[in-house]
């Protein structure tokens with residue numbers, strides 16, 4: 726694969742190839758743990774992915790062969806959150822979860838090693854997960870003084886069921902890629918050296934599918950779980966599609982031409 730850099734960052738790599746954007750957490754020294762700056766950079770990258778027409782699918786992964794992401798950087802965990810140079814405690818990874826969830830394009834977690842704690846939650850919120858056979862999954866919150874009772878719990882339970890989700894959080898055990906696949910936590914496990922090749926193959930297939938159809942399926946699957954916020958996003962896309970119809974254009978034209986709109990000309994489908 727021949728990746729080209731979209732934008733240079735300090736904590737992440739952000740690259741493009743064949744309609745696919747790849748966001749790589751690039752802090753291998755701490756097993757790709759994130760600090761607020763890492764998350765800020767990822768949020769900006771995901772916003773760019775949303776805007777760019779030539780990006781159809783996004784891959785999220787970690788640098789090196791040890792870890793996908795080990796969660797919040799424990800070196801900068803302070804009172805009230807994770808603290809950067811600005812001295813303000815933040816839990817801004819929650820904003821990233823919302824970005825991944827509302828991005829109207831598929832996001833694939835390419836899990837190359839440990840997906841632990843907040844790093845595990847990151848793969849949970851992605852639409853699909855392809856894992857190396859070396860990948861290891863688990864939550865650590867109750868062991869290290871934290872918990873994610875948001876998507877990290879409720880959406881996890883949608884993947885693996887309530888009993889298993891409670892086991893994962895209450896016991897903080899680690900699970901192999903094979904175990905994760907069996908419990909419905911990952912889509913496919915592949916040999917480590919085939920991870921990117923297989924992930925790109927899945928991306929290429931999705932790039933051949935209708936982007937609007939993929940978008941609406943993601944919205945619908947989210948809306949069932951996300952309450953009014955999920956319905957709002959799906960409704961926004963319904964408005965987008967309505968704006969592509971003559972019926973909506975007639976309303977605008979009539980207003981600008983200072984006449985009554987003629988909506989009678991449009992069909993009333995059964």
Ligand code: 1HA
Nearest residue numbers: 755756758795796797798799816842843865869871872873
């Ligand atoms: O729960 C939340 C949130 C909840 C709500 C809202 C926002 C949230 C935001 C974040 C989080 C969290 O992520 S809490 C959970 C934080 N993460 C962890 O508890 C995982 C900590 N790491 C580990 O359990 C292990 O390191 C490991 C299972 C991933 C790997 O173990 P291993 O193979 O024994 O390696 P280890 O020696 O432990 O780690 C390698 C190096 O990486 C170590 O550095 P070194 O001693 O060589 O200098 C280690 O300190 C570093 N490292 C690993 N994980 C982290 C880390 N450094 C900082 N932060 C880490 N998370």
